[in-house]
Structures are given as structure tokens and as C-alpha cells.
Amino acid sequence: MKILITGSAGFIGFHLSKFFLNKGYNVIGIDFLNSKSKKIQINRNKILKKSKTYKFLNLDLSKKNICKKKISNINYVFHLAAQPGVRKSMTHVNQCIKSNIISFNNILEFLRYNNIKNLYYASSSSVYGELKKGFNEKYSADNLNSNYALSKQLNEKTANLYYREYGINSIGLRFFSIYGPYGREDMAYYRFCLDILKNKKIFLNGNGNIKRSFTYIDDAISIIYRLFNNFKTKKKFNEVFNVGIDENYKISELINIISKNYTSKFKVLKKPKVKADNKLTLNDSKKTQKIISFKPKINLNNGMKSFLIWFKDYYKIND
Template identity: 40%
Template sequence: MKYRNILVTGCAGFIGFHLSKYLLDTHEDVKVIGIDNLNDYYNPLLKEKRNEILKNYENYEFIKLDFSDWEGLVENLKDKEIDLIVHLGAQAGVRYSLENPWAYIRSNELGTLNIFEFARRFDIEKVVYASSSSVYGGNKKIPFSEEDRVDNPISLYAATKRSNELMAYTYYLYGIKMVGLRFFTVYGEFGRPDMAYFKFTKNILLGKEIEVYNYGNMERDFTYISDVIGGIVSAIEKNFDYEIFNLGNSKPVKLMYFIELIEKYLNKKAKKKFLPLQDGDVLRTYADLTKSEKFLEYKPKVTIEEGLKRFCNWFLENRDWLLKI
């Protein structure tokens, strides 16, 4: 790999953890500097578990840091040799953005500005950053292509992610290579407890109701974590000045089938509570991968059946502490 010293923001988050672990497992000459504020948006135990695994690697350095704090960011990182930033840290969650909008502006807007400005001031060659399929909003054209207009977000979270893409373009004008990745419903082991698949699994095992929105009439382009990591690594290794790519599975899954699979792998039926569509939710996501296949050579391999089987097996093996989250 061309880059030797990689800063990963949100290193104790779901995708940040898996990327850091992959880089450390596969590249002995790569050092990962990870920053995370270990906030309590969801139970910090999971972030601590992820981070403890990473701390077993000699080439991993962790700094507890909130990147929305400009002075703290500079003070902690100014003397580090960093030649690539993978910016995965963010305030996640569509629904929570309806309750606490300030957290999204602080982390996703100010925080991302700080990361991009740090790259400019300290002559970092390239930034790969996380965007989201939520930027497509309620677009009717299916599947979602990077060429589509994305001017109608239906949540503040989506608006901040679209703003990040526009902000990235202005920093590309300074000569920094900027690559944005629109993730489509990423799932897998060590995933986020606020995501539906995690909550469904936990509540089914506990014998609690699961909340099924829009009465189950929804579809999601679920993307397994290892496929997403492959896409990120390709975006790191290939040379682009400014691009945005979809990273999805391009196979939308009906919500009720998704629940049936979890029931099958847990060998337990769910108690379902059917509810109307929530504010901020979209009915369907579906990634057009034409551009990603051409330029990133991105080809997702893990089916929803295989991915959920792996997740459920992992959950069952770790149920003692996962059920407490």
C-alpha cells in the first residue's frame, strides 16, 4: 500500500473498527492512528470492546479525541506523520437527528470541516470520507446513481452528509484528493446497536416486541461489512482527484424477508409490533453500482442470507454481553 501512516476517525465505530483491523491484519508496514471520542450515543461498552481488540496491534495508536474541537485536534495530531485520512467518524442515525440536531451540526459539519482543514494545513495528500445513501432522500428514480440530483434530503443527518460532499469539493480545489463513499445500510458483526438488525436480534432473543415500521412495507439495500471494507480499501489505493461512489449491494431486501431470516438463524419467532412510517425514513434504497464497478472494481460478494447468518452466529456466541447493550 502506498500510504504508511493512516489516520482513521471514528476508529471505535462500526466501520472504523473493521477498516482499522483489516489494515493492521493485512499490512505490517502500515500504522493506524485512530481517533474517537467514545461518546454515549449508544452503549460505550461496544466501542470499548472494539478498541480493546485494536489495541492488541503494535502498529495501532489510539487517541481519545473529539474532532469537532479544532485546538485539540491540532495539538494531538500536529506532530504525527499522516499521509492519508479516512474520515469515518460522525454522529450517526437518521432518527436521532430529529431529536438532537445540534449534535449533527457539531460533529458532521464542524467536525468534518476541521478534518478537511487539518488536511489542508498539514499537506495531507488524500482524504477518503464517509457519505451516506440517505443523501438520495425520497428520490423516485431507482436504482440510485451518483449522477442523480440529491437536493431533497428528508432528515438533517442526510443534509449534513450532502453538505460534506459539497465541502469536500471546495477542499479538492486546494489540491487534496477527495473521495466520498455513499454507504448503503451496512451491517455485520460488531455493528451498531441502534440499527434495526441489531435491535431485532436482541429483542427476539429477549422475547420482546420488535417495531416494524410502515407495516413492513420497506426495502433496504443491506451491505455486509466486508464488502464495504473492500470498497474503502479500493478507494484508498486507486488514484482519484475528486469522486463520489456508491457502496451498496444492489439487491434491495424486503423488510419482512429480512426479519424471517433473523428468526430462522435464531430459531425463534419475533413478536412484531406494526407501526406507521417514521419521519426521516425512506421506503426503498437501491444502489446503482455501475460507477463503483468500473472505477473501484467493486463487486459485493456476501448475500443477505450469508451475512445475516454470520451476524446471528456472532451474536449468539457473544450473547452474554451483547444482551446488556
């Protein structure tokens, strides 16, 4: 069984590739390895390349020639490549359009050209906009706060169009703040730890009151795999699913956990809330649970402890 995973040198793509390789699948990974965090991308890719059943292609998915690239015998595509930062999508608009919108359309054209029928792709909790409760999949907000959220909403609509027009099945994965080892350096939990390591102040936007359904990577991978197993025998599908934990945590709680399990020797500099950041996310796993009978169980405290064990080892920090 051959699987194509885009964004395989990225955080979630790396973990998903590793997971499928361990299960005995052949994985083709695509990434263009050109983010600001290039070093960790290369390190993730090095780990994947140790497996004989992993093949890596360094390609920019926003280039037109992707649409007519022939790769034979692929059964499933997981499209995770994107420019993921909500804030960055407001300062690097072009990059967001290229990596999130054009690349998405190119991947769908690639599926069409190669006669591949099944796509799993990354959407985001950001499509819910500024919501307080009711994060269920029937909903998608009208007034969004970022180009990033818009791009993910458009992806969901485009997937629906290709399903109706060309019979391409798809599952959109609305991820809720996924975190863990080999994570993303731009996300708060990782950025805080890196700033502490460099003896810099932590920048805290919005007084620490912003809440997120922080979801540990292992739980996210379990959900993706269970959804995959459920849908791989189905003939026709076009759905979106939340991927997250049904709890949320204030950023101030995250900082407390870091101070208890890493170090308390750091200063916090409070800054106003960034407009593009929604005030809260709160996952609702009812729809996902109905299909896969699985609920994330790794709370922020335990997940961050595992992350910090990895972080200290990766950056060779002595306790």
C-alpha cells in the same frame, strides 16, 4: 505507511482499522467513545489496541483545537466519525451538527494544517432522498428528509470546495446500510436481535415494506480498499462512489431470516413509517465497478447468518 482513521471505535471504523492493521499499516484511531453503545465501542477498541501498530487518541473532533493539532507523517485520512442515525438527527440536532458538520470542517482544516493531501470520508445513500431508481453518483436530491442526509450532502460539497480551493483530494463513500459483526446497535437488524434477547417485542416501522440495499461489512471494506489502492497513486481527485450491493431487501425479509436462523419466539409490533426514513434504497455499482472491477456478493441471507453466529457468541446465547 501511516493512516489516520476517525470513528475507529465505531462499526465501520473498527473493521477498516483492523483490516489496515492486518495489512501491516500503522493506524492512528480517533474516537470520543461517548455514544449510547459505549460498551461495544470499548470492546472494539480493546481488540484494536492488541496491535502494536495501533495508536488510539480519545478526542472530540468537533472541538476547535483539532484544526491545529499536529500529527506527523500521516499519508491518508479516513474520516468515518459521525452521529449516524437518520432518526436521531431529528431529535438530537445539535449533536448531528457538531459530529457531522463541524467535525468534518475541522478534519479538513486538520489536513490543511498538517499538509495531508488525501481524504476518504463517509457519505451516505441518504443523499439520494426519496428516490425509486437511478441511485447513481451524479445525483444528489434537492428535498432531503433528515438533518443527517443534509449533513452528508454538505460534507460532499465542502470536500469539493477544499479540493478546488486547497488541492485536497477526496473520495466520498456513499454507504448503503452496512451491517455485520460488531455492528451498530441502533440499526434494525441488530436492534431486532437485541430486543428478542431481552424478550421484548420488535418494533416494525412501515409494515416491513421499507427496502434497503443491505451490504455486508466485508464487501464494504473490499470496496473501500480497492478504491484506496486505485486512487493512492493518482495526483488529483475529487469523487463520490456508492458502496453497496445492487439488490435490495424488505425489512420483512430481514425478520424472516432472523426467525429462521435465531429464533421465531418473538412478537412484532407494527408502527407507522418514520418520516425521516426513505422508503427504499437500491445501490447502483456501475461507477464503482468501472474503477475496481468488484461487485459485492454476500446476500442478506448469508450475511445475516454470519452476523448471527457472531451475535450468539458475543452475547453467550446457547442454541
